[in-house]
Amino acid sequence: MKILYLCTGNSCRSQMAEGWTRHLHPDIECWSAGVVRHGMNPDAVRVMLEAGVDISAQTSKTVDDLPDVAFDYVVTLCGHAAENCPFFPSRARRVHRGFDDPPSLAAGLPTEAARLDVFRRVRDEIRAMVAGLPGSLED
Template sequence: MMRILFLCTGNSCRSQMAEGWARHLRAGEIEAYSAGIERHGLNPLAVRVMAEAGVDISGQVSKTVDELPAVEFDVVVTLCGHAKETCPYFPGRARRVHAGFDDPPALARGAADPEAALAPYRRVRDEIRAFVAGLPASLGRS
């Protein structure tokens, strides 16, 4: 099985969605992990929109890279520019790949109402789903 780490700044939204999709869509093919450069806590709106799509990420925990188990990753996928720029060194064969996605919390800040705030979460959720569904081909060459 391919071991993939999805890495973002706070491990609250995008990386959590990617881990959830990988576990849901690619069970038996991908051993998925997520972490952040920092720990911001699991975003409740990310949990909500993933549940709408039939994926329960409510039991996932926000964690930093230092809190991960000792695993030799095949691929480390950075999902935001900050994580790409500050990605720590991973010993062994881990290949680093960047697949950037918009930050739903930042996009939702100016929303007119709670329903409008969910729109960027849903869009990014669906974009991440398509990326994960296409693994390993969507990793491209980095």
């Protein structure tokens, strides 16, 4: 199985999904990308490492940066990516599984602990979705 996780900036949610998939399902090939490239979010890297998954070597990229792969699934993780998802000529099945955007929600919070709690909540929600693969991608 080959999965592409697509988000707006490939800085947080899609990176977490890629990291969880590699960690929980080494038999599944996966990539992540963004509609645009925002760079890796350090808080995403930090909370994933807390959970035992190191995504620090992953890089932020767009779909144009990916190898030519016939994906089985293209999973959009935010509304913007779902609305702006590029066309994939393969047999890829598009699936939307939306998650809150941690950087946006955390931006106005007064403490680092509160900010990181938002990232942890979304990290754990993404983990639950990934843990259920491939069934979690069915309607």
